[in-house]
Amino acid sequence: MSRYALAIEYDGRGFSGWQIQPQMKTVQGALEDAVSRMAGHPVRVHAAGRTDAGVHASRQVAHFDTDVHRPLTAWVRGVNSFLPPGVAVLWARAVPDSFHSRFVAHARHYRYLLLNHPVRPALMAGRVGWIHQSLDLGAFDAAAQRLLGTHDFSSFRAAECQAKTPVKTLTRLSLSRQGDLLMVDFSADAFLHHMVRNIMGALLHVAKGNEAPEWIDTLLAARERAVAPPTFMPDGLYLAGVSYPAEYGLDTEPGERHGLI
Template identity: 75%
Template sequence: MTRYALALEYDGRAFSGWQVQPDRVTVQSVLERALAQMAGQPVRVHAAGRTDAGVHASRQIVHFDTDAKRTLTAWVRGVNSFLPEGVGVLWAREVPDHFHSRFVATARHYRYLLLNHPVRPALWAGRVGWSHHPLDLDALRAAVPHLLGQHDFSSFRAAECQAKTPVKTLSRLDVHAEGTLLYFDFSADAFLHHMVRNLMGALLHIAKGNRPPEWMAELVAARDRTIAPPTFMPDGLYLAGVSYPSEYGLATEPEPRHGLI
């Protein structure tokens, strides 16, 4: 039995999230079906993170076990030939038996793309978030330090979140503007369900002038989801990379910004 790691990219609009669900098309279900066709036997995959419906990935990492003997090229090009449009394998690597895409990960990286423009996007619809309000980026950036470090992020946690603890360490939150397109880069040891989208909702609430930057510290301290702004749209959210110890030789951090991702 050999264990392989794969990197995937996908457009979340076509799927009901990552995880297999009855009578729903999900990324996991179509990938397992494609791998089974290539392997000639059932294959179960495990992902670094479960993305919701409408959320994309430019670097999702998964692993699976099989005793089928195939080349690494077959696990990429061959599997892609069985996958629908909107999802594809980027690379395949053989990894040790103790590798686990979720449990040995040291950090996850998400990127949120936001179009700040008076009219809604058409060509980029579903690929970027959108705000037509003028945004004060200086105020938004002033709120960021209140989020960095280890905190109880209960104010940004979905009610259905199954994480054992709401305490996470947010090590990076960078905001970069290229014209009307804004890039928000988040890195943490792990994320709660809807955490990035809930953080985006609060950051934009401040950027619109509804609250001062210091209000973010109050939200964190309150540990109360009911007083925070609504969850922001999934459209511009991408799982952009997953970090692992160097022993595995997997370069999976986000690539430099280019185009939409």
């Protein structure tokens, strides 16, 4: 039996998230069907993390086991020939049995793309978030810095989150801008369900002048989702990369593709 790792990109529109659900179109379901057809037998695909409906990925990582031998190009071009539009395998690598896309990852990276413009997007609709109000980006950044480090992120955790602990270490939360497009980059050892979108909702609440940056400390201390602003839209959220120990030799760090991601 051989184990292979895949890097995948996908447009989350039209999918009910990553995880297989009965009678629903999911990224995992599409990928398992394509890999199974290429392998000639049923294959279960395991991912580094789940993404919700409408959330995209520029570098999701997954792995599968098979006793069928194919060249690596077949696990890329062959599988892609069976995948629907909006999902593509970027590369395939043979990995040892000790590799697990979820359990040996030591960091995940997300990027949120936000259009700050008076008029809603058309060409980028569904691929960027949108906010029309004027934003205080200095306040946004000051609030963001208060979230760095190890915290109990219960106030930014969805009620249905299944993580064993709400304590996570956020190592990066940075803001950059290209014209009207804001790019917010997140890195952490792991993320809770809706954590990035809930953080975005809180930071934008501050940037709109509703609270001072120090209010973030109050949210962290409360450890209660009900005290924080609503979850922000999924449209601009991308799983941008997953970090693994160097011994696996995988190119899974966030990379620029197609201009935005």
